[in-house]
Amino acid sequence: MTTIADRLGKVRERISAACGSAGRSVDDVSLLAVSKTCGPDAVRQAHAAGQRAFGENYVQEGIEKIAALHDLPLQWHCIGPIQSNKTRLVAEHFDWVHTIDRLKIAERLSSQRPEGMAPLQVCVQVNVDGGAAKSGVAPGEALELARAVAALPRLRLRGIMSIPEPAPDFEGARALHRQVREVFEQLRGAGLPLDTLSTGMSADLEAAIAAGSTMVRVGTAIFGARG
């Protein structure tokens, strides 16, 4: 039987091979294990195999898992859309938020982040290929939103995040991740001290790393297909 530890090992090998091919250091790319729909036991197994950072899409599910696993030193990332009425829960329980695409949500998270906690680490979500209905701001709107978010006292802007559509091949996927990278470089060029480019998932992490990703968000390849 293949265990979570085995699959985690395979994902680490893929990341390390992709870094090798891209001439990058393996220390430049971190792995976020996406544990949505998995029970706390699966997270415990990944933790036992050395994984510390976990991503959740659904706020309520994430909060329950965080509570069930509070005995472990884990870092929790919110990677799903956030409704206004959920910002307080996110501000009080998560370490990171990857999906900032509206200033109003960022302002609420900042004002609701408890004093005793570290600032909430955040990424602005950019939509490089979808229609207006998809989450994320258009590349041309990213700088303005990023500047406003960077000015909020209880948030720390770390970078940008994207979920490009699946591409037919490696080249196509890399081209999409490169568009995300260009937005990242544009924001850095404008003086924002960003260090996180969150892009790439189970199917396309190699292409994302080739394009400069510093954080890949991997679910299926670690925990198996979601039911």
Ligand SMILES: *Cc1c(COP(=O)(O)O)cnc(C)c1O
């Ligand atoms: C589910 C999800 C992932 C992980 O996707 P896999 O294909 O299972 O690796 C990454 N990022 C986001 C935002 C997700 O919703």
